[in-house]
Amino acid sequence: MIRRELIKFAGGAATGLAFTPLPWRLLGDSAIWTQNWSWMPRTPRGEVGEKEANCTLCPAGCAVKVRTCGGTPIGVWPRGEAMCPAGFAGHTLPWHPLRLRQCLNRGRVSSLEEALEASRAAAEGGLAVLDMLPGRTASLLHRVHLSGIANARYIPAPQAEGGTARAMARLAAGSVQLSAELGRAKTVLSVSTPLLDGWAAPRRTAANRGFTLWQAESWRSRTMDLADSRLLIRPGSETALLLGLARQLLQTAGVERRARLLQGFDQLQAAIAHAAPAAAAERTGLSEDRIAALADALLRGQPSLVIADGDPLGGPLPEDARLAAAAVNVLLGAEAFSTRREPPVPKPWRCIECTRLEQVDNHSIGLLIIDEPAPGLALPWAAIAPKLKPEGALVVALTWNRASYARRADWLVPVPVYLESAADAPPPPDTGSWRIAVSPAVLNPPEGAIAAADFVARLAGAEPDSAARLEERQKLAGEEELEAAPAPAFTRILPAGTDGAQLAAAAAANLEGPPVAAHGWRQASVSPLLGKLWQEWDLRPAPGAVTSHPETLRGLGWHADSGARLESEAGQMQVLLEADPTAPSGIIALSAGPAYAQICEAAPNGAWRLKNPKVVRS
Numbered sequence: 001m002i003r004r005e006l007i008k009f010a011g012g013a014a015t016g017l018a019f020t021p022l023p024w025r026l027l028g029d030s031a032i033w034t035q036n037w038s039w040m041p042r043t044p045r046g047e048v049g050e051k052e053a054n055c056t057l058c059p060a061g062c063a064v065k066v067r068t069c070g071g072t073p074i075g076v077w078p079r080g081e082a083m084c085p086a087g088f089a090g091h092t093l094p095w096h097p098l099r100l101r102q103c104l105n106r107g108r109v110s111s112l113e114e115a116l117e118a119s120r121a122a123a124e125g126g127l128a129v130l131d132m133l134p135g136r137t138a139s140l141l142h143r144v145h146l147s148g149i150a151n152a153r154y155i156p157a158p159q160a161e162g163g164t165a166r167a168m169a170r171l172a173a174g175s176v177q178l179s180a181e182l183g184r185a186k187t188v189l190s191v192s193t194p195l196l197d198g199w200a201a202p203r204r205t206a207a208n209r210g211f212t213l214w215q216a217e218s219w220r221s222r223t224m225d226l227a228d229s230r231l232l233i234r235p236g237s238e239t240a241l242l243l244g245l246a247r248q249l250l251q252t253a254g255v256e257r258r259a260r261l262l263q264g265f266d267q268l269q270a271a272i273a274h275a276a277p278a279a280a281a282e283r284t285g286l287s288e289d290r291i292a293a294l295a296d297a298l299l300r301g302q303p304s305l306v307i308a309d310g311d312p313l314g315g316p317l318p319e320d321a322r323l324a325a326a327a328v329n330v331l332l333g334a335e336a337f338s339t340r341r342e343p344p345v346p347k348p349w350r351c352i353e354c355t356r357l358e359q360v361d362n363h364s365i366g367l368l369i370i371d372e373p374a375p376g377l378a379l380p381w382a383a384i385a386p387k388l389k390p391e392g393a394l395v396v397a398l399t400w401n402r403a404s405y406a407r408r409a410d411w412l413v414p415v416p417v418y419l420e421s422a423a424d425a426p427p428p429p430d431t432g433s434w435r436i437a438v439s440p441a442v443l444n445p446p447e448g449a450i451a452a453a454d455f456v457a458r459l460a461g462a463e464p465d466s467a468a469r470l471e472e473r474q475k476l477a478g479e480e481e482l483e484a485a486p487a488p489a490f491t492r493i494l495p496a497g498t499d500g501a502q503l504a505a506a507a508a509a510n511l512e513g514p515p516v517a518a519h520g521w522r523q524a525s526v527s528p529l530l531g532k533l534w535q536e537w538d539l540r541p542a543p544g545a546v547t548s549h550p551e552t553l554r555g556l557g558w559h560a561d562s563g564a565r566l567e568s569e570a571g572q573m574q575v576l577l578e579a580d581p582t583a584p585s586g587i588i589a590l591s592a593g594p595a596y597a598q599i600c601e602a603a604p605n606g607a608w609r610l611k612n613p614k615v616v617r618s
């Protein structure tokens, strides 16, 4: 072959290669083949349908429509009322990467029968069910089934929401369950409570909400940004603000005359003895005029409501703040409170009494069953651990995820999540009216998943029939919303046994350790897809994000923009420190996921606190 032929061959080959469809064909075919492997997710095909439902991811129980394709939920839409962003992505929860799909025994794949067998053996040492979301039909069923087991206890996990209403109930004649009535209030003072960010149902907190909101908080929260008036207070000064407010209100003759007739007035006077305007201003960082303007707004804008519940993931406010808020509500006439409607319970259901966590003796639980049905529920482990028997106690977490109790529980048992089994929402904290809000079963749960109430039923040797029982209760409740009853007369202004001097001391006490304002959005972990959106677009801080003024960080010796661990005596969590020159100084805002509760201890006053916290570079 001569050189000319070689050049002609090479030129022809190059030209042919440019025009041959072979490489493009190969590219196209490999793209098609790689889309058709058996494990690839596929767009559902089939009949498109719609189901009326309620979102049961939180107590708001919003009315929704679930759109399905071939029986698979593909979207959730509002049904005539507002929803929060998480509700729109709620149907993706069954595919959450942290979803628990099989029984695990200390990390080893196991079976439901083995978990039941181990639980039966441990139950003889004293059984307790810790319900992380009390108030549902499943909660009632726990109590029904536990009535068949000797010495069994049902423990509702303490909830931040409704703390002020529970404090108010201690001031009423007789035993009642009260609720704030947000829809009735014209002026609302929310103290360190995410009133517009998860506390209340979106339908009651839209832009035309019908009440004027004053938000008192030590960091710039979303509720603070959306409030009509903002009160940036010093960390830990909530009780001082409320006692200062009480003293200001008592300057009004009519208010003082009414208050004098109530039991506990002497103690209130002792509590506010040191809450003179100048002292309250000094403690809270607000001006005297600002506190006076707040008192004036609450008096003029009746019915007024004061909520000092705290944060669901950052922890409740201390009891002294809730008592002070209750006293202020009574001074204001408490017109925006109602008696909560008791959800109907079928007559044959026999329930055991609830036992509060603090009533449980230490070292008395041999088998602890934790019912964690949904994301965003937290309780410090340090509050639970002392209740367990030191030797041989078994912890079984009936949970939707692999993370929360992975280190604490001996057994992780999967439960059906939202839209995998019929479930109802607990009563909301913002109204005493009651309407059963049920989400239907649209999908099949993973094999081996069991409803928490059915697990307890099987332990008790009863029929696992939670779905039928919910239907029975739903029929009994009917479709109509039951109107709340008026609140009873308040005979006290502070609960019996409250020491006014101690309340004053609590208001004056300085915070122990660094001033951390922990906050969290319960629905943050409903959908990783949604989380990616709001984190990448900076709509919300990611869990573990710590934001503070550069000088505050410098003063603590914490270095901004570095990955670090926040360590306390109870545990540690990863944090990301960010310096923000626009943040108020003297406060560290920590975006807390449920992991935060695990590094806290529950103080005797009900608040969660970090014991000896320090930040360590990771």
Ligand code: SF4
Pocket (backbone or CB within 6 Å): 055, 056, 057, 058, 059, 060, 061, 062, 083, 084, 085, 086, 087, 088, 201, 202, 523
């Ligand atoms: S998560 Fe709560 S607020 Fe959001 S849509 Fe569901 S019920 Fe409503």
